[in-house]
Amino acid sequence: MSPIIPSLEVEAELLRAAPVVIGIDEVGRGALAGPVAVGVCAVRVDEVAVGYPEGLRDSKLLTPKMRARLAPEAQQWAFASAVGYAEAAEIDELGIGACLAAAAVRALGDLWQAGVDIERAAILLDGSHDWLTPGLSSPLAVTVRPKADRDCAAVAAAAVIAKEARDARMIALAEAHPQWAAYGWAANKGYGSAVHRDALREHGASTAHRRTWLHRILTSEPA
Structure with a gap:
């Protein structure tokens, strides 16, 4: 059975009411060591019109070699992207839910620094539970979608970027x-x-x- 190919249909629909869509996914939630990482990928009408990089899929369906190729391509395609982290000590102190939100807020802060209009953005969050909103100081328009990392290209891109970044951190930690x-x-x-x-x-x-x-x-x- 062939893997489901992501589309930009959900992003295009959300862009009818917002200037930018920010796909969000987490990586490392179930690890025993190292940080949890949250990837964010902002796309506008321009990026949707161009189309996402060829071969982009749910990061779990990609080989390491494919992810290594696609992560920089996804970064170049996006209007802006970032990865936020919460470290192991924070997870022990605050719990994984709060740390997912904290890592996402840090990544969103990087997008804001890059010129993304966070307040007017449509947030597209992978999963079945909104773990982001409890960590926000002001509300954002969050849409939660199960399997968004599989079905929605902006979320798939966020996941691939975050996976590559977190993997690199774990390799560097081992080497250090x-x-x-x-x-x-x-x-x-x-x-x-x-x-x-x-x-x-x-x-x-x-x-x-x-x-x-x-x-x-x-x-x-x-x-």
């Missing part, structure tokens, strides 16, 4: 801390692979782990 090599972050990007879980049981948690997430795995003191 060779003492954490056993966790295998260059390969698993902080997710709970068998290698990662075995290393946690043997070595305990690092300062980059979400320690409140590890009670079923971790039995030793943090490294």
Whole structure:
């Protein structure tokens, strides 16, 4: 069965009432280590008319090689894009829901700095729950759409950009801390692979782990 090809139909409809649509998706929500990342991708009538980069899909359906090619193409296509982060310590302190919103607000702030009219934008959020609005200081027009990362090109672009950016951060974190090599972050990007879980049981948690997430795995003191 062929993967569903995203379109710009939802974005075009939203642009009837707003000057810009901002697709939003998160990456790293279920990881055991590292930050959660939220990608934002702003498109206007001009970007919709041009059409999205060839091959753009839900980031989960793309190979690493395809994502590496598409991320810069998606950035060039977008009117503006950004990635916001919330670190592991914040997730432990505030919870993942609040940190998703915080990371999104940081990314939206970058879009505002780039000249995107955030207040008048239509926000297109992947998922079935509006985790963004509780973190906003003033309301925005948020449309929540399940499978938007699959069906809507602006959201797919946001996801691909965020995935590449977060993966690069996890690889850099692994390279900067060779003492954490056993966790295998260059390969698993902080997710709970068998290698990662075995290393946690043997070595305990690092300062980059979400320690409140590890009670079923971790039995030793943090490294």
